[in-house]
Amino acid sequence: MSETLESYQKRWGHLRKVLERPGPFSHPEFEPSSEILDFIMTSCKILVIGAGGLGCELLKDLALMGFKNIHVIDMDTIDLSNLNRQFLFRHKDIGSSKAEIAASFINKKVPGCQVTPHFCKIQDFDESFYRQFHIIVCGLDSIVARRWINGMLVSLLNYEDDVLDQQSVIPMVDGGTEGFKGNARVVLPGMSACIECTLDLYPPQVNYPLCTIANTPRLPEHCIEYVKVIMWPKENPFNTSLDGDDAQHISWIYEKSVERALQFNIPGVTYRLVQGVVKHIIPAVASSNAVIAGVCATEVFKIATSCCVPLNNYMVFNDVDGIYTYTYEAERKSDCLVCSQTPQVMEINDPNTMKLKQLVELLSENTSYQMKSPGLTTIIDGRNKTLYMSTIKSIEERTRDNLNKSLVELGLRDGQDILVADVTSPTTLIIKLKYLVDDVEMK
Amino acid sequence: MSSPAPKSPEQTDKSKKYDRQLRLWGDHGQNLLENSKVCLINATALGTEILKSLILPGIGSFTIVDGEKVTEEDIGSNFFLESDSIGLSRAQVATQCLLEHNPDVRGDYIDESPEHVMSHTQDFFNKFTVVIATALPEKVLIPLSKYLWESNVPFVVCRSIGFLGYIRLQVKEHTVIEAHPDSENPDLRLLSPWRSLREHLESIDVALLDQKSRSHVPALVILFYYLTKYKELNGGLVPKTRQEKDILRKMIRDSPVADEGSIKLLEENFEEAIRYTNTCLAPPSIPHNVQAILDDDCCKNLTQNSPPFWIMCAALREFVECEETLPIKGSLPDMAADTTSYITLQQLYHRQAELQAEIIYRKASDIARDLGLPMDTITQNEVKMFCKHASELQVIRGSCIADEYERTRLDLSFYLEDPDSLMFYYVILRGLERFISEFNTYPGQFDDQVEPDVLKLKGIIGKLLSEWSCSQVLRDERVHEVCRYGGAEIHSVSAVLGGCAAHEVIKLITHQYKPLDNAFIYDAISSNSATFCL
């Protein structure tokens, strides 16, 4: 060890004061001692998901809060537009892995800190990987990824005689920002509100109706969507699918959008707006990421050390007008799709007329499901039957006709279990059909 | 054959790098940022965290004033120092580390204490756009705050101690044109349409439209049509009460449907018209804050030194005296309609706004000329922007920190009546500063002095409260907690505060978004915060 004991004691003197002294606001189980800092530095293992705006800040914050054993996952590479806030990256790093560059920066800057990068998707790891961590922190811009990791942590829970084994709970601290707004939350899977319990907090994406963009455009966005959704597939200008990061593609969309806007006298198509609409760009600044990551890192420190009681359990931040925060307890949903341990029942008014297509739409559009491309299977007479699956081309073609069949025609009975797979969850969800009519004529 | 396609504008590397923030404060905000000069006093962890979130978005330059040398404790909490730099100038090491993070930003440092700089270099601090200070002792804070107040340089004072954070903004006068409110009502002037709008609206007989045209007519036209009908039936009066508006809403809902017989749902545009009855039937009024600005002495008594903001306000005042309303915003919210009907309406609003902005521009130019100011004092684009945001104008007049410290009576009793108020932490922080002045250490800095320091700090706080004639009693546990910190700076708490303070500085530089008025306390234990006006 290169550090002498004295310099070590001085260097970490800030943390030692709050860890080695009693405090009136600490957790009831808190016992001040030097062992807590030892635990943080030698045994405590933290996973950071995302090495972007929040991730860079989180890695710095955790490293200076004494954590030495940190893993970070990010599948992205560095882009020029990241540099206004993702401060661990330089111009020369453009194109490299975010996780790898961020890890090496921290390891170089904070002696003794060991950040292990994973340049891949979270879905590339299974439960044995996630089980090794004490706490997981998310700095993600994707709701799907957040839901997936949430589902993973819930799947790691052990229940014995319906009693949750506390040892199997891996706390998750989650942060998000958008412009000058942000939120931070602590999720104790199986114990407090999980991501799915509060799914309605995420607003549904704005979609312009097709007839508006095709026939009665009024906004510059309508013109851009028209070029993106209708003209691009038709003209296929570069013989490839649209890539928002390809300047040539954006230029083509821009030029065609300007033409269309001129034709309709619609003002306001700019290059920046075109990029924003095509890539669904969310504005971002360094300051909001610093705030939310700082709040998340503080919570990780509280959970790991019990030096004070953790956030219970949701904090909102907004500094558009002054500086505003609001803290409240998000509530568990008693029938949460993921964490409630209760079978999901879907009530069906009339299975004679309800088509499978409508069931798929319900799973996609209902605020408490919000699935992306649900695949449905079931068991009929002891045999597996795929009802519909859009993600694999050959199966999609084979099952497409089922979409227009009614539930009864498909042989689904009252009380039938439907197994649903979707990108938003690492595990298959079971939904039980409940028919509200008696006169179901099964063939 | 066909006309040449429009060329895509060339995007510079800079606009690509700053794309995500340009969507928040625009190229004009970025321009102000890139021309700003920021001074940081004391490169503590909090200090460098603030600068980091200013350097990344691209301020023009920074100067660090710090006479301290790097210590082991600094390395343990401050990311922007090198671990092998112990004993070197903290100002120098922090400057070098920070500069790595954005090659567009210039930075230098003064390896001297702020006291030394103040007493040896005249007019050092007043050349900055903003001055930021962290961990500043009272004896420097007070004269510096007076000096910056007189010089009209915004001053941001921050402190991070344990799980507690504090930000105080000192601005003599700060003006905001673009406040970017989260929500605002559309400005449609249906009750008093100008001539071209009125003529357009009157030319459409909604009741006579066939089914197809009916579903394409903008909600605004529908609302105006039935409003006119309502007025005809009610002696020219517009609906004011809820019941009266219900009658109007019913008229819209019951509007004859062209296609007879079959049951039809009300079209989307008619539903929209019903919704607009909630927000668009109030007579145009001038918001209190804007009226106060128009009545302000700075607006009434212009001088050669009046900034463009006040000259434009004076022009606006003349306009309002004449028209009795603010200029129209000129934007039309999206509503279900066919392209032509919508664009026709949109152009009417846009043209009216241009016309009014032109009038105000001429008035402002006349005022500037009468004051003997050069022709280019105010530009047409500036006035257009000003008129578009006339209803969100803000003037913030703060208070001088030195006054707050030297005042014999500080009326905090309103806040202190709530025993959970975070204002108690303000009182403790004031006590802490006095403790540092008296004993030259943080309370609880040494392990064997925690208990005695609790007593000393309680004594100091009791004295302060009685000086301010406050009768409230502080809960002991909070004093204990602050002594537990012993001056520790927790990095993640400084990171939170650093982000908050940096954005306040950006607001001050860009004159966009409304800054904190004027003190902020962050309690990281409960993750709560509060704002107080001192």
Ligand SMILES: [Zn+2]
């Ligand atoms: Zn849940």
